[in-house]
Each structure stands twice: as structure tokens, then as C-alpha cells.
Amino acid sequence: xxxxxxxxxxxxxxxxxxxxxxxxxxxxxxxxxxxxxxxxxxxxxxxxxxxxxxxxxxxxxxxxxxxxxxxxxxxxxxxxxxxxxxxxxxxxxxxxxxxxxxxxxxxxxxxxxxx
Amino acid sequence: xxxxxxxxxxxxxxxxxxxxxxxxxxxxxxxxxxxxxxxxxxxxxxxxxxxxxxxxxxxxxxxxxxxxxxxxxxxxxxxxxxxxxxxxxxxxxxxxxxxxxxxxxxxxxxx
Numbered sequence: 001x002x003x004x005x006x007x008x009x010x011x012x013x014x015x016x017x018x019x020x021x022x023x024x025x026x027x028x029x030x031x032x033x034x035x036x037x038x039x040x041x042x043x044x045x046x047x048x049x050x051x052x053x054x055x056x057x058x059x060x061x062x063x064x065x066x067x068x069x070x071x072x073x074x075x076x077x078x079x080x081x082x083x084x085x086x087x088x089x090x091x092x093x094x095x096x097x098x099x100x101x102x103x104x105x106x107x108x109x110x111x112x113x114x115x
Numbered sequence: 116x117x118x119x120x121x122x123x124x125x126x127x128x129x130x131x132x133x134x135x136x137x138x139x140x141x142x143x144x145x146x147x148x149x150x151x152x153x154x155x156x157x158x159x160x161x162x163x164x165x166x167x168x169x170x171x172x173x174x175x176x177x178x179x180x181x182x183x184x185x186x187x188x189x190x191x192x193x194x195x196x197x198x199x200x201x202x203x204x205x206x207x208x209x210x211x212x213x214x215x216x217x218x219x220x221x222x223x224x225x226x
Binding site: 033035041042043045048055056058090097098099100102103104106107108109 | 147149151157158159160161164203205207208211212213214215216217218219
């Protein structure tokens with residue numbers, strides 16, 4: 001059974017640019033959650049999508065957005081990048097809603113560096 | 116006050132000792148509690164979950180939950196160097212259904 005796939009794995013952008021990250025969940029999983037991980041803040045919840053609908057959103061500015069497609073694949077976008085957006089972005093899939101099942105399967109992450 | 120709090124450590128224990136990792140949470144309505152392990156450079160993976168007050172054992176791991184004190188812990192018996200990792204506590208939010216993670220505790224098991 002294939003795991004959660006995130007692309008790209010590494011990317012470097014400059015301030016003001018935008019970036020799109022992709023996540024393909026485990027087959028059959030309908031929920032995709034996104035987290036930002038930094039050494040100082042730990043795992044910060046960005047949003048969760050279930051059946052193409054955003055079910056929860058974390059405390060991030062509107063520059064952070066996401067969507068989910070009918071095949072459960074998800075993308076997140078960050079516009080007008082800032083230096084502080086440098087982080088590891090983790091995608092996690094689950095069969096049901098994350099808070100209900102708690103069993104998240106994480107991808108390897110996309111490491112974003114903003115210069 | 117953070118929703119889920121953990122001591123970042125590092126917690127250093129000798130091989131064969133018991134490692135005790137602690138987590139407190141603020142939402143009294145939370146019902147589900149999870150422990151994830153994250154090796155350096157890797158992604159988190161679920162190792163334990165607990166829903167009821169008391170202890171839950173799985174091999175060398177024991178999760179303990181005290182809802183009255185809003186406290187959940189993970190005990191690792193006979194700690195091995197391979198247990199060296201960051202342990203993340205996660206709690207469901209009763210209001211939003213989100214899964215909220217603590218900052219994690221780094222455990223170092225010394226041979």
C-alpha cells in the first residue's frame with residue numbers, strides 16, 4: 001500500500017513569491033491535514049480537508065490556502081512568501097476526520113526555504 | 116496557555132531505564148489522546164492512543180490518562196538507544212475536531 005506522497009520535497013523561493021505544495025493521500029483516505037513544523041513552534045495545524053471541503057482551519061493568515069480534489073489529492077498554496085514561512089510542511093492523511101480517528105499517516109514533507 | 120504542553124527536553128535516560136514523558140492539555144472536553152514518535156529527519160508516526168482514564172500497555176510502552184488532572188503520559192520501559200526520538204502528544208479539540216499537537220519532548224537514551 002503506497003504511503004502519503006508529497007511533492008516537491010525541497011524548494012527554495014524568495015520573499016514575495018508564491019508556492020504550491022502537493023499531497024497524495026493513502027488510497028481510500030478521504031481526509032488530508034496540513035501542518036507546518038518549525039524548531040521553535042513544533043507542529044502547527046494549518047487546515048484539514050475532507051471530501052473536498054475544508055473542515056478545520058488553524059490560526060494562519062489568509063496567505064495560506066488549500067484545496068482538495070475529487071480524488072482526495074490536496075494542494076496548499078502560500079502567497080507573498082515571508083522569511084518566517086521557511087519550514088517543513090507536512091501532509092497527513094486519515095480515513096476519517098483527524099480529530100475523530102487520531103491515526104494520521106504523514107508524508108515525508110516539503111521543506112521550504114524562503115530567502 | 117498552550118492547548119497541549121510538553122517539556123521540550125531533552126530528557127536523557129540510561130539504556131534499560133524507564134523514560135517518562137508528560138503532556139498536559141487545556142480542553143476539558145477532549146476525549147482522544149495520542150502519542151507520536153518522530154525520529155530525526157523523519158515524519159511522525161503513531162505509537163499509542165488512549166481514550167479512557169487509567170493505563171494502556173503495548174509492549175514496552177504504557178500510556179496513562181488522568182482526565183481530572185488533564186494529564187497524559189507515556190512510559191517507556193527498558194529504554195533502548197533506538198527509542199531516541201522526539202515524542203509528540205496529540206489531543207482532539209472538543210469544539211473544533213482538530214487534532215492538536217504539543218511541541219514534543221526529545222528523548223535521548225544513552226548506551
